[in-house]
Amino acid sequence: xxxxxxxxxxxxxxxxxxxxxxxxxxxxxxxxxxxxxxxxxxxxxxxxxxxxxxxxxxxxxxxxxxxxxxxxxxxxxxxxxxxxxxxxxxxxxxxxxxxxxxxxxxxxxxxxxxxxxxxxxxxxxxxxxxxxxxxxxxxxxxxxxxxxxxxxxxxxxxxxxxxxxxxxxxxxxxxxxxxxxxxxxxxxxxxxxxxxxxxxxxxxxxxxxxxxxxxxxxxxxxxxxxxxxx
Amino acid sequence: xxxxxxxxxxxxxxxxxxxxxxxxxxxxxxxxxxxxxxxxxxxxxxxxxxxxxxxxxxxxxxxxxxxxxxxxxxxxxxxxxxxxxxxxxxxxxxxxxxxxxxxxxxxxxxxxxxxxxxxxxxxxxxxxxxxxxxxxxxxxxxxxxxxxxxxxxxxxxxxxxxxxxxxxxxxxxxxxxxxxxxxxxxxxxxxxxxxxxxxxxxxxxxxxxxxxxxxxxxxxxxxxxxxxxxxxxxxxxxxxxxxxxxxxxxxxxxxxxxxxxxxxxxxxxxxxxxxxxxxxxxxxxxxxx
Amino acid sequence: xxxxxxxxxxxxxxxxxxxxxxxxxxxxxxxxxxxxxxxxxxxxxxxxxxxxxxxxxxxxxxxxxxxxxxxxxxxxxxxxxxxxxxxxxxxxxxxxxxxxxxxxxxxxxxxxxxxxxxxxxxxxxxxxxxxxxxxxxxxxxxxxxxxxxxxxxxxxxxxxxxxxxxxxxxxxxxxxxxxxxxxxxxxxxxxxxxxxxxxxxxxxxxxxxxxxxxxxxxxxxxxxxxxxxxxxxxxxxxxxxxxxxxxxxxxxxxxxxxxxxxxxxxxxxxxxxxxxxxxxxxxxxxxxxxxxxxxxxxxxxxxxxxxxxxxxxxxxxxxxxxxxxxxxxxxxxxxxxxxxxxxxxxxxxxxxxxxxxxxxxxxxxxxxxxxxxxxxxxxxxxxxxxxxxxxxxxxxxxxxxxxxxxxxxxx
Numbered sequence: 001x002x003x004x005x006x007x008x009x010x011x012x013x014x015x016x017x018x019x020x021x022x023x024x025x026x027x028x029x030x031x032x033x034x035x036x037x038x039x040x041x042x043x044x045x046x047x048x049x050x051x052x053x054x055x056x057x058x059x060x061x062x063x064x065x066x067x068x069x070x071x072x073x074x075x076x077x078x079x080x081x082x083x084x085x086x087x088x089x090x091x092x093x094x095x096x097x098x099x100x101x102x103x104x105x106x107x108x109x110x111x112x113x114x115x116x117x118x119x120x121x122x123x124x125x126x127x128x129x130x131x132x133x134x135x136x137x138x139x140x141x142x143x144x145x146x147x148x149x150x151x152x153x154x155x156x157x158x159x160x161x162x163x164x165x166x167x168x169x170x171x172x173x174x175x176x177x178x179x180x181x182x183x184x185x186x187x188x189x190x191x192x193x194x195x196x197x198x199x200x201x202x203x204x205x206x207x208x209x210x211x212x213x214x215x216x217x218x219x220x221x222x223x224x225x226x227x228x229x230x
Numbered sequence: 231x232x233x234x235x236x237x238x239x240x241x242x243x244x245x246x247x248x249x250x251x252x253x254x255x256x257x258x259x260x261x262x263x264x265x266x267x268x269x270x271x272x273x274x275x276x277x278x279x280x281x282x283x284x285x286x287x288x289x290x291x292x293x294x295x296x297x298x299x300x301x302x303x304x305x306x307x308x309x310x311x312x313x314x315x316x317x318x319x320x321x322x323x324x325x326x327x328x329x330x331x332x333x334x335x336x337x338x339x340x341x342x343x344x345x346x347x348x349x350x351x352x353x354x355x356x357x358x359x360x361x362x363x364x365x366x367x368x369x370x371x372x373x374x375x376x377x378x379x380x381x382x383x384x385x386x387x388x389x390x391x392x393x394x395x396x397x398x399x400x401x402x403x404x405x406x407x408x409x410x411x412x413x414x415x416x417x418x419x420x421x422x423x424x425x426x427x428x429x430x431x432x433x434x435x436x437x438x439x440x441x442x443x444x445x446x447x448x449x450x451x452x453x454x455x456x457x458x459x460x461x462x463x464x465x466x467x468x469x470x471x472x473x474x475x476x477x478x479x480x481x482x483x484x485x486x487x488x489x490x491x492x493x494x495x496x497x498x499x500x501x502x503x504x505x506x507x508x509x510x511x512x513x514x515x516x517x518x519x
Numbered sequence: 520x521x522x523x524x525x526x527x528x529x530x531x532x533x534x535x536x537x538x539x540x541x542x543x544x545x546x547x548x549x550x551x552x553x554x555x556x557x558x559x560x561x562x563x564x565x566x567x568x569x570x571x572x573x574x575x576x577x578x579x580x581x582x583x584x585x586x587x588x589x590x591x592x593x594x595x596x597x598x599x600x601x602x603x604x605x606x607x608x609x610x611x612x613x614x615x616x617x618x619x620x621x622x623x624x625x626x627x628x629x630x631x632x633x634x635x636x637x638x639x640x641x642x643x644x645x646x647x648x649x650x651x652x653x654x655x656x657x658x659x660x661x662x663x664x665x666x667x668x669x670x671x672x673x674x675x676x677x678x679x680x681x682x683x684x685x686x687x688x689x690x691x692x693x694x695x696x697x698x699x700x701x702x703x704x705x706x707x708x709x710x711x712x713x714x715x716x717x718x719x720x721x722x723x724x725x726x727x728x729x730x731x732x733x734x735x736x737x738x739x740x741x742x743x744x745x746x747x748x749x750x751x752x753x754x755x756x757x758x759x760x761x762x763x764x765x766x767x768x769x770x771x772x773x774x775x776x777x778x779x780x781x782x783x784x785x786x787x788x789x790x791x792x793x794x795x796x797x798x799x800x801x802x803x804x805x806x807x808x809x810x811x812x813x814x815x816x817x818x819x820x821x822x823x824x825x826x827x828x829x830x831x832x833x834x835x836x837x838x839x840x841x842x843x844x845x846x847x848x849x850x851x852x853x854x855x856x857x858x859x860x861x862x863x864x865x866x867x868x869x870x871x872x873x874x875x876x877x878x879x880x881x882x883x884x885x886x887x888x889x890x891x892x893x894x895x896x897x898x899x900x901x902x903x904x905x906x907x908x909x910x911x912x913x914x915x916x917x918x919x920x921x922x923x924x925x926x927x928x929x930x
């Protein structure tokens with residue numbers, strides 16, 4: 001579904017991603033694990049077209065994304081869930097949900113969103129940023145589901161959330177996967193990554209250093225924890 | 231007491247101009263990230279257009295109030311398509327300098343064509359007298375300016391909060407890049423939004439025509455105050471621009487009435503205070519739409 | 520990018536506050552009885568700003584008319600064979616006026632500088648004229664200091680001053696019953712000078728000034744000041760602002776319904792002000808005018824020539840520039856040289872009657888006194904042709920119009 005081949009990215013003169021190649025298949029959850037500054041977020045932003053100093057090929061659903069704008073990538077089926085959640089303070093919860101265009105026939109209806117996330121239904125008329133961190137995270141995910149995105153780019157969804165909320169996010173990711181939607185997940189929480197993902201890519205200094213199945217990932221968890229310095 | 235009420239109405243009337251024009255400035259700034267220095271020149275164009283329409287085509291004030299914003303919208307569309315658009319990818323300073331240069335050109339063109347001593351404008355019918363509220367006589371036109379600018383701000387408010395277009399504009403004002411990543415074709419909205427912002431400046435210009443000297447330089451001082459308004463209200467905050475517009479109008483009027491030497495300084499002291507203690511402006515971050 | 524937005528906007532506001540300097544004027548080639556074989560007249564005024572229409576580029580046309588008339592009058596006997604005009608824009612700033620005046624006298628070999636609106640700029644040029652021992656005839660600036668404590672042998676004031684305006688309007692209005700006054704004046708040299716002159720004139724004539732209110736300059740919102748001025752219920756409100764500020768004030772004065780409550784007296788008004796605001800807004804307003812284009816057949820004939828060349832009627836500044844240039848050339852003719860001291864001796868004490876000056880005399884303090892006119896702005900129905908805005912109420916004879924020779928003036 002998503003194929004990245006030889007992707008490099010720069011901030012001015014500094015090369016922050018080197019020759020990244022990876023793939024995500026339909027209905028698969030794949031994580032990018034690495035320390036802060038390993039280039040995880042830059043990779044997601046490059047895929048989304050928000051970071052423009054890039055070289056290399058990104059193909060989505062068989063077609064090259066090349067220099068397409070972020071909005072056309074979003075309409076092609078990429079769902080952006082940034083690490084700051086990207087909730088609009090000046091829009092209500094329901095407006096936040098309704099803002100993006102519907103891009104796929106299997107997009108969730110507003111009713112389905114509210115069924116799946118009753119808390120959002122309760123607070124539909126509140127301003128977006130009046131929600132708690134976990135609620136905002138749900139809203140950010142629900143927003144791209146209502147859009148009908150086929151591949152979610154999730155940037156650290158568990159960050160700063162209470163354990164019970166992290167668990168709930170994990171369940172949501174499993175539900176998404178069950179619905180046939182693919183997820184590319186950036187995560188520092190190794191335990192959390194191990195509970196939701198099928199495969200993992202280890203990122204260090206802008207390079208993919210290892211590609212692991214979830215099974216071998218779980219067996220090497222303590223080693224990886226040390227490696228990540230967490 | 232009666233004088234205080236008069237000063238208040240006068241402050242709100244002056245604030246009405248600031249609010250309308252600042253609203254346009256804030257929307258443009260929010261969606262395009264452009265600090266439009268030519269806003270004062272566009273306000274001037276609005277007033278000059280009203281005067282020329284009246285003189286050449288005998289277009290009445292009330293009609294000009296509808297026509298001129300449309301004309302200025304088209305001016306805005308041309309500016310955006312031919313110039314602004316090409317610099318959007320660069321540092322915002324480039325577009326600031328571009329619009330600064332543009333305003334110098336507009337002012338000089340008007341000077342060359344219409345001179346510097348100003349254009350005549352007849353007072354609109356029915357707007358010459360006074361209205362009496364509880365024994366206090368208030369100039370009808372000042373009252374009209376207050377109410378009409380509030381009405382327009384209200385209409386814009388409804389447009390922004392109740393329509394899909396408004397929702398998109400609010401979203402783009404808050405964060406244009408994020409809106410792109412959510413599938414909004416921001417580029418499509420850039421031209422009409424710029425035109426709309428210019429149209430609001432033009433509308434303020436028409437309202438100023440019966441009230442102020444219509445000269446090529448009339449926007450110079452105005453745009454400086456406008457920037458103070460936008461800074462006080464909060465950058466890219468729509469509600470902030472309107473509230474700060476009226477606030478600055480009041481500060482100016484009370485300042486002129488009670489401490490004339492500090493009237494203009496007061497506005498900038500207020501601005502400096504806001505920048506020091508609330509750098510994002512009074513309505514900067516926690517804006518509630 | 521978002522994070523830098525506040526900085527950019529604040530920078531924008533700050534940059535905007537800084538005034539811009541421009542450029543103006545061009546160099547010109549520069550060799551007896553005549554310093555360089557020719558007479559060079561320098562016109563230094565506002566070519567692009569608020570006083571552009573009052574005087575500005577059309578004053579060059581007026582000076583050229585004087586040159587043409589001089590050549591026609593003397594023909595082959597004219598001692599000044601070649602006469603040039605050089606112009607520069609001083610943007611109403613004294614520092615620029617100072618630089619431009621030096622440039623005109625030194626590099627462009629100007630024998631005389633004319634016009635120079637804005638009091639501070641005119642005083643700067645007077646200082647240069649004194650140092651360079653070259654002539655300067657001021658027309659459009661109104662400060663009494665030019666012929667008071669800043670007077671010098673080389674500087675003349677040809678048209679008017681603030682004291683004359685105040686005396687004319689202030690005394691006349693008080694005599695007609697307008698005894699109690701509120702004065703609104705812009706807070707800079709001209710405004711302060713006018714406020715002082717008017718206060719003296721009004722109280723001298725037996726009236727009272729209830730309050731003098733200063734306003735920022737420039738300013739576009741006078742509503743509060745008008746309310747304040749009206750708060751003591753004066754019979755007369757005197758406004759000392761000029762140009763765009765005057766128009767702002769009068770529009771808002773009328774908007775506030777003040778015409779029926781107090782009489783409006785304007786300190787300094789140019790016919791272009793009436794033209795730009797529309798005669799209706801000023802109808803009935805009193806002011807003192809040094810010259811009016813439609814006063815009589817002589818003025819009208821000259822104004823018709825001016826109209827044919829420029830497409831507009833002349834202000835008193837245009838006629839003043841013509842008169843100053845013409846009398847300067849006559850003095851050169853009489854002296855047979857363009858040497859400043861020789862020409863000055865021809866001008867001093869001269870009695871003049873021309874299109875601009877009636878019963879004119881160049882006084883010992885170099886103030887040119889002449890008949891001036893108390894006028895009222897016509898109502899729309901009284902206007903019979905374009906620019907026909909003024910009704911002459913009274914002619915104030917030269918001897919009464921101006922203050923006596925100042926004791927401060929020591930040449």
